[in-house]
Amino acid sequence: MTKRQKNALETRQKIYETACSLIEEKGFANVSVEDITRACGVSKGTFYVYFKRKEDIVFECCKEWFSDVDRKAREHKGTIVEKLAFYFKGFMEGVTCGGAELCRQWVREVINPNDSPGEMCGGKYNYDLGHMTAFLEDAVKGGLLKKSTPVKTLAHIFMCELYGMMTSWCMSDEKFVPDEWVGRFAKVQLPNLLAPYRVK
Amino acid sequence: MTKRQKNALETRQKIYETACSLIEEKGFANVSVEDITRACGVSKGTFYVYFKRKEDIVFECCKEWFSDVDRKAREHKGTIVEKLAFYFKGFMEGVTCGGAELCRQWVREVINPNDSPGEMCGGKYNYDLGHMTAFLEDAVKGGLLKKSTPVKTLAHIFMCELYGMMTSWCMSDEKFVPDEWVGRFAKVQLPNLLAPYRVK
DNA sequence: CACATCACCGACCGCAAGTCAATGACCTGC
């Protein structure tokens, strides 16, 4: 990697980090692209070299952990309840780690229909249930769940729970601790939902 | 009511209805205030006579049913599970009746922190759990739930479920039927959640 | 009939997103 390329990467990172802290401080709608570029000493044009749209900045933080939580949960040892609890914990960690404003903006963007104009930088997280179904299919193959398990339906139910936690967290102004929620869910609700499909 | 006042009401209604259909067709962000006013033959200024902000138009449709679903569910006869199922059904009905785009925009707005600038026309629905706690307290007083029921926690759990369904619906592009979800939830999950607190 | 009211108008303002031709620092191959 040349010095030039290294600098470019640093610029991109600087823009991203400045944007995150400004958004968290003032709210996404109250931060302009020029606010961001002024704050980190680059020009407006530079921003648009690295991000197609202002909104794309919020997808940056999700890029890694979305593939990562998937991999980690797959590798996680334990019962299917433990595996799922781990996945839930990871999802909430990823969604909340940037703070409420970033999460809110992520939700605002991610609920857009798929044919929305403007390609998402870094790939859109869309409602294909991909992560969750793959994860549950692993559990079926691994002998943790019965072959007859309605993977798609379960995936759907679990994603629904995750979106509920995420949205509640956004709206409750960070008053609740995701770990506690996930803990309660794993203890009270998960076993009942999985009971019919578990291999004894 | 004078003829003048009647006309004014009609104008307001016309703006509201035109806005809804345009938003549903093209998406909230792709419809300008001028698109709306042009489509219904009034001027831009007139829009701002009736709505403080462009965003306020989406709160219009929620005004009635938010108080209404509360009242109706309170009056609904049956077990606590039946009452709750009724409330869930009503909530989802209200949230989805205007179509996915209106619902999406409602979510985008409603997740704003409370100190967001711009007063919401028609009152903001905020995360005070108000509807749900009142409803559960009724059930405690009515002898359907034990006195020791952690009303606030349960309200929180149930709102979380509702937000999950709502968000999933927005993201799944109307693929799922809210009634079926609520039916499944009421059958599979609700009884387990309520079991410890129900009066036999 | 004259005056007041008020629903409605649309030109105007300010701001922010996104564009693009120009620049010059850096890289590369001879």
Add this chain to the structure above:
DNA sequence: GCAGGTCATTGACTTGCGGTCGGTGATGTG
């Protein structure tokens, strides 16, 4: 080490939209 090309960066500019406000004329009122 130099010449020529590449590419990260710039910031003035365009575009479009949200929101305002002084004006107007139809409607209601005394």
